[in-house]
Amino acid sequence: MRASESETEDLDLGSLPDVVGYALRRAQLAVFGDVIRRLEPFDIRPAEFSVLTLIEANPGVTQTRVCAALAIAKPNFAPLIRKLERRGLVRRKPVDGRSNGMYLTPFGRKLLGKAWSAVRENEDLIATKLSPKQRTVLVNLLRRLADL
Numbered sequence: 504m505r506a507s508e509s510e511t512e513d514l515d516l517g518s519l520p521d522v523v524g525y526a527l528r529r530a531q532l533a534v535f536g537d538v539i540r541r542l543e544p545f546d547i548r549p550a551e552f553s554v555l556t557l558i559e560a561n562p563g564v565t566q567t568r569v570c571a572a573l574a575i576a577k578p579n580f581a582p583l584i585r586k587l588e589r590r591g592l593v594r595r596k597p598v599d600g601r602s603n604g605m606y607l608t609p610f611g612r613k614l615l616g617k618a619w620s621a622v623r624e625n626e627d628l629i630a631t632k633l634s635p636k637q638r639t640v641l642v643n644l645l646r647r648l649a650d651l
Contacts, residue, residue: 527648537628541621545614546590550575551583552622555607555615558593563604587611 519525538549547555550573557569570580584605587593592611595603607615633641 523648527645534625534629538622538625541625542618545618545621547614547618551587552615552618554580554583554587555592555611555618558605559607559612559615562606563596563598565598565602565604567602569605 535549538552542548542552553573554569554575557572558564561568566577566580566584569575570577575583584593584595588595591608592614594606594608596606598604629638
């Protein structure tokens with residue numbers, strides 16, 4: 504449960520606002536909160552959106568590669584992909600004796616297109632806070648931090 508603004512407006516945060524990790528987490532909460540709200544009508548969570556996007560861009564990709572690219576633990580990925588399959592968004596097809604390639608179904612492609620519209624709305628909201636140059640700098644800095 505989030506504290507209301509009135510409960511925190513006079514609270515001294517000390518040096519926390521100057522800590523990169525704290526500022527990053529606060530920004531992530533704000534951005535993800537909006538993304539989650541926008542994806543809700545499609546019954547898609549951000550992790551599922553990311554998986555669908557990777558599968559669309561890499562038809563036949565294996566679960567192992569998607570897990571590695573998105574830093575998803577394999578035990579967490581199994582129920583996620585099963586859910587996407589049950590919903591008719593993804594299908595798996597054997598690529599060798601041990602691996603399955605994943606593909607979006609036509610319904611999955613259609614739903615992902617709608618979800619991308621919602622994510623673009625979030626990007627438009629971010630654009631009200633950052634100039635295009637600031638956005639580019641921020642994304643490049645975040646990519647550098649992701650490589651820690």
